Amino acid sequence: MSDPLSLFFLATILIVTIPSFVYSIGYLKKEYSPKKILLGQILTFLFVLSMLAVVTVSNMLAFLIAWEIMSLVSYFLVVFDSEHEKSIQAGTIYVVMTHAGTAFLVAAFLLLYQHTHSFDFNLVKVASQTIPVHTRNIIFIFLLIGFGTKAGIVPLHIWLPYAHPQAPSHISSMMSGVMIKTAIYGLIRFIIYLLGVNDTWWGTLVLILAIISCLVGIIYALMEKDIKKLLAYSSVENIGIILFGVGLSMYFMSKNMSYWAVFALIAGLYHLINHAIFKGLLFLCAGSVYKAAGTRNMEKLGGLIRTMPITAACFLIGAMGISALPPLNGFVSEWLTLQAFFMGAWHTPGTDKLFLGFCAAMLALTSGLAAACFVKAFGITFLAKPRSSYAEKAIESPVSMRFGMLFLAGLTIIFGLGAAVIINILSRVAGASLGIDTSAMVFSVNNITIHPLAGNAMSLSPLTMALILVLCGLLGWIIYKVYRKRAISYNTWDCGYYRLDARHEYTATGFSKPLRIAFSFFLRPYRTTKKSGESFYHIKSMTYETHTTPVFKKYIYKPVLAITFKSAKFMRRIQPGSIHVYLAYIAITIFVLIILIRKF
Amino acid sequence: MQGLSIFGLLVATFLMVIAKRTPALVRSFRYQSFFLFLATLVIALEERQLNLYVVAGLIFALKVIGIPYFLQYTMKKINVREDLGLIANTQISLLLSLGFAYLSWIFSKQLMSSSETTAILPAVAFFILLTGMFLMIFRLTAMAQIIGLLIMENGLFLLASAVLGGMPFFVEIAIFFDVFVSVVIMGFFVYRINKLFTHIDVNRLSRLRG
Incomplete structure (x- = not known):
């Protein structure tokens, strides 16, 4: 085809x-x-x-x-x-x-x-x-x-x-x-x-x-x-x-x-x-x-x-x-x-x-x-x-x-x-x-x-x-080559702490924080903090977690699932596990159907 | 001749309703099948069709001899109580089956909407169907369920030959094979269930539900 x-x-x-x-x-x-x-x-x-x-x-x-x-x-x-x-x-x-x-x-x-x-x-x-x-x-x-x-x-x-x-x-x-x-x-x-x-x-x-x-x-x-x-x-x-x-x-x-x-x-x-x-x-x-x-x-x-x-x-x-x-x-x-x-x-x-x-x-x-x-x-x-x-x-x-x-x-x-x-x-x-x-x-x-209205001018x-971008790139590269000598490599300024490690780097969660705040009406972020220590003033360890509420899961799928399970549980009452009762169900169903189609 | 076979079918069915032990049920099933064989043979003689002779022969070979023998053999092999386990006792069962007979008669007359002589065979067929179902529901052991199914099949067969003058030959043969295979499979399962649970009381399988 x-x-x-x-x-x-x-x-x-x-x-x-x-x-x-x-x-x-x-x-x-x-x-x-x-x-x-x-x-x-x-x-x-x-x-x-x-x-x-x-x-x-x-x-x-x-x-x-x-x-x-x-x-x-x-x-x-x-x-x-x-x-x-x-x-x-x-x-x-x-x-x-x-x-x-x-x-x-x-x-x-x-x-x-x-x-x-x-x-x-x-x-x-x-x-x-x-x-x-x-x-x-x-x-x-x-x-x-x-x-x-x-x-x-x-x-x-x-x-x-x-x-x-x-x-x-x-x-x-x-x-x-x-x-x-x-x-x-x-x-x-x-x-x-x-x-x-x-x-x-x-x-x-x-x-x-x-x-x-x-x-x-x-x-x-x-x-x-x-x-x-x-x-x-x-x-x-x-x-x-x-x-x-x-x-x-x-x-x-x-x-x-x-x-x-x-x-x-x-x-x-x-x-x-x-x-x-x-x-x-x-x-x-x-x-x-x-x-x-x-x-x-x-x-x-x-x-x-x-x-x-x-x-x-x-x-x-x-x-x-x-x-x-x-x-x-x-x-x-x-x-x-x-x-x-x-x-x-x-x-x-x-x-x-x-x-x-x-x-x-x-x-x-x-x-x-x-x-x-x-x-x-x-x-x-x-x-x-x-x-x-x-x-x-x-x-x-x-x-x-x-x-x-x-x-x-x-x-x-x-x-x-x-x-x-x-x-x-x-x-x-x-x-x-x-x-x-x-x-x-x-x-x-x-x-x-x-x-x-602008016509073909724009x-x-x-x-x-692509050509412009390549030219810009070339320009950047030339500038980099020419001025490279002036660059000095040194540690990141760390306010005098001197022991920066990978844990001080910017995180993914940190990066998205502003947007989490901006869209908080939809994301509904919440945080949980847990402190443990001998007293309120002397804290030994602290955990901090931040989550966003899964809106669709919570407000659409969970209720639907809950209703499904509830009705399934309700329907299970007719299921005693006895073959005789099941056979009786079949018999009753057939009788009801016969009556319903008005053959009798 | 047809009157005799119908009478025999009814008696055999009532015997099944009041049976308390499995061997009695199997024996009654054999009687019922025999009269079914007779009824089919009569129709075959009237219609003079080779198909019907073959079918009658198959009924005799399978339902009168084969299946009852196999059921007896299985029972002997698993060696369980012969008690059928009655949910409704024989008196009530008999009363109910009388009710079934009456209902079948009315239903059959409505359905056939013609003379009473043509309505009698379908009525018996319906009655056998209902009784088979009744036995499946109101008897505890798996053996009773198997025989109940076989009785229903007998009823169905009778209904088909009474109303339609028999099903197409190939369908007939296929059903025979189905019945035979299903009996063998169910017999095997009863054997397995008995081995696993040391009884064939279906009621006690209820804890297997989901």
Whole structure:
């Protein structure tokens, strides 16, 4: 099937999974027994195969089967470190959430089947226009919940920060980089392509969810000190950015603004492939750090840039990409998304203007916070001096791992500089999924201006920017060379204490403190201090802990779980354990049914 | 001839209801199966179909000889109390089964909505079904449950041949195999349960619940 959307996702999957696979050769070595490595590689292979199947099949039943295989295989990969209690727990949360999501998908597909009498995509697409409006709305909501669970849209993201960090790093890279994107594929395929967008509120709802996902994801990421968890939360944020593009495209579609719908979808797809690349890269780097240092806790890392220069360089490129710094790829896609918002605000009247402007502002805020987050991730992990013996004994990873990282780092740069070419390719994908002929439309980074009134005077080209940045870099290097002689190396000024060690360094928790205060209305931080000593005035030891309240877990999932368990306990009363009573239940049920169908 | 077999089926079923010991139950099951065989044979003679002859032969081989023999063999092997463990005593059981017979008769008449002669065979079938279920619920041992299931199967078979003139041949054969295999499996399980818990009183398995 030469469907552009499927081809695009095929390419995305392969771009990330192949380097991850090469990386895994070095990563798994010595961590596990040969047998377990073989098992892991077979599972990985199945996982990639099932993802490829998900994006290529053209039948809803086949899609569901591939989707289930993907979910199950990824569950086994999450619990791959089966000796860790945490992995089992993470796997359980994951498998429960993902199946709850699949249940909604099954319901949505059956509803589609009921009205179109076919499971085949093409036939469904033809017949889907006859579905009554309220059924369409229900199908849309079900699909959004079903795919949203997999994508990690807030508040359905709960499994993501548990499952992704617990899997081996190359799997995290595939899960975060690619697997959650299959859900975006589902959204585009089933909502935009098959169902067709008619109502404005669909796009608006997706945009609102995108705003929430972005902000919640990045704020939690900022608070994290586990480097892989930080990356997992950042995935939630980036799914939000992708949804900005997708939701905006839906919004424009419902308003019949086809050019901008294509443009917004290009932005979304561009960010999708970008996120696949740099999140894959970052997870591989994090895995490299984890393998070398034996810990994922950033507070215990530090100074790795000297012992692991290649990992550090790759992580830096990934972090710059994800922070949307020009001229890397993240910049291009977020720039396009922002442009789409500005254009939308420009071309729509009244409150829509305000809403789209607000979305743009939220995207900008997210980007800023993301930059702060990755300054923290890179700075605490790689800069300064080692904070513990873990970080001191770290060494650079083997060749196969370096290859995986360098390959993706290279792609990060290529996708930034080659934006003009890639946009044109993506325009075909977006056009085909929206059902719009794009041959007459022109898309270019250079033609898109910051403000329509400014005309072409304020256009931006990544290549020019790259040139400027290289020149600035050269200038800096020259200045450094010329004035190097004047530099004196000396200890950090320590107020006359003279015994500074690694424990006096800036910590990840310290770095995020201002933001914890700024977002305290949402994070609800609390602290516990414990003092012990002979008297109140003479304290021998003191512990201080600060935590943030997991709002979604506490206020949504815990009550739901409590109700479930309570009702299960209640239902257990009818279960005495006696076979005779069970048989009696069956008999009574049959009698009641016979009476109910009025045969007697 | 058909009247005789129906009468025999009823008597055998009532005998099962008042049975207190497992051997008596197995023996009554054998009688019931024999009369079922007779009823099928009569239908076969009327319809002159090879299928029905084969089915009747299978009933005789499996239900009259094979399964009862296997059950007796299992009982001898595990060597347990012969007591069935009555939850409802024989008098109440008999009264209840009379009620079942009446209900089946009404139900059958409603269902067939034609002459009383065509309604009688389904009525007996329903009665046997209900009795089988009753025995499964109101007898304690696992053996009673197995036989209860077999009785229900007999009832089902009779119902199928009375209402539909027999099921398709392959379905019939498949069911026979199912029944035979399930009896073997259940017999084996009873044996295992007896070995593990030194009794086959199903009621005492209740502590195994989740």
